[in-house]
Amino acid sequence: MFTKKTPLIALGAVTLLALSGCSTGSLSSDGSDAGSGSDSGSTTSASEVTVGTVGVQGDIQDISAFCGDDDLTVALADGFGGNSWRKITRAIFEEEAAKCPNITKVLYTDAQGDTQKAISDINSLVAQGVDVIVTFVDGGEALLPTIQKATEAGVKVVPYVGSPGGTPGVDYVDFVSEDINTYGKNLAEWTIEKMGGEGNLVMLGGIAGNSYSQAVFDGVMEAVEANPGITLLNEDGPVATDWEPGKTQQVVAGLITKYGDIDGIVADYGGGSVGGIRAFEAAGKPLPVWSANDSNEFACLWYQYKDAQPTYQIATESSRNWVVTAALHKGLAAANGLPNDEPSTYNLEIIEDSTDPDKQPKCESELPPDAILSSGLSVDSLKKLFQ
Incomplete structure (x- = not known):
């Protein structure tokens, strides 16, 4: 079994990609080459967030290591919130965020399976000055330009489970999911x-x-x-x-x-x-x-x-559902300039x-x-x- 010490995308390589404007490509959750999604040249400031490593649930750390001290607003932008899985995941996100005393506001949006609403929701959260957006991207690569713009605006975006394509560490902080x-x-x-x-x-x-x-x-x-x-x-x-x-x-x-x-x-x-x-x-x-x-x-x-x-x-x-906690951790670490080496991809078993x-x-x-x-x-x- 792989562990979180197995890097799939080295940080140095991500930095070179951002500086050179070139792309070697990366795999989105549907297995396709999504490197072309980083044409905007956008970068995150999450130089201390390790991108693309593989591990297991036990590698997730305590959120206290990533809370920081400054007041923060975080949001869960859901592409669809209408079933029990999404409701449970939202509850986990809100319980986890409540453990950081400096998170002063936790927002939630539900795009109800409508890609255009999902785009509008993220734009609205950026306009409200949200520091971290964790998002389930049901709309796939149609959301990538919106996420890139949010990143350019300084918002730390972490998609989880549903991938927008693009390049983790460049177009957004990281993509968190199971394999x-x-x-x-x-x-x-x-x-x-x-x-x-x-x-x-x-x-x-x-x-x-x-x-x-x-x-x-x-x-x-x-x-x-x-x-x-x-x-x-x-x-x-x-x-x-x-x-x-x-x-x-x-x-x-x-x-x-x-x-x-x-x-x-x-x-x-x-x-x-x-x-x-x-x-x-x-x-x-x-x-x-x-x-x-x-x-x-x-x-x-x-x-x-x-x-x-x-x-x-x-x-x-x-x-x-617990992967949402790792996504929140990575977003907080990026917002606070703190290191985070939790896995991006989690191996599951029967x-x-x-x-x-x-x-x-x-x-x-x-x-x-x-x-x-x-x-x-x-x-x-x-x-x-x-x-």
Whole structure:
């Protein structure tokens, strides 16, 4: 396993890029070469923020090392805030920011899946004098010029999970995420193995065109291409579900009608997958092998159906809401001129596997269905959030 000591983009190289105006290119979350995004020549002043290293959740440090002393305003600019994952992530961000006494204001915007609103939200935050913007870029590279302008205005911008393309350390402080392609590949490999290496597979994504789901899909494709017995029914890209259980139920019902037999599903949102499970039940079809990120209800539904459907198995990786804390830390360090060597990319592993006695799914009946147990939010906070 890689550690945070494994640099992918050396700081010296980033500095040379900024001074020379040349670009060697970097990979965005969808795996494409995004170096051309730095044509503006914009730079951050975050010379002490290490960019592009790989590690694990345990490498995240205490926020006190990055708070600084000056009064600061921070903001979470969400591309879409309408599901439980986003609500939990917002709560984590606000709880983490509250640990710094000099953060005098914490703002939040929700673009509601509208790229133009996301652009307007960031411009508005810059106009309000925000010092740090952490943002989930659902709109992909369409947001890059806006982020570059915010950087040029002196705002420390840190995208997380959804990438705007461009060059971390130049167009913005850093990009923080899990290894998205590996997430998709790991879950697809598990799913294909439990399918016996043959059958029909579907990959469920979120909002149409978002860079995160595309990166997960690319990882799934790697596993599919290595298994000729698998037919990926949505070979042109992830199936859009808007990351909402109701929409997922409708979409999966349509897939069942169209294809009949579906033997395996890889999803990039466990909370939305519960709607898909209901679609199979309503259609009277056997539940397929299913993998996603963790969700309390997703686990609880497995316990509900496992005895009647012994071939129905699930696996999850962490929903990694906690990466937002690392994004905030990097933004604060940049704003305060402090060093930060926390990882940019986090390796994930399968944490729940219904076929492994040591990794049985975790269903907490005392917690709300929407709770995410790996999120990093306390049990009391989860109960309060969904009361």
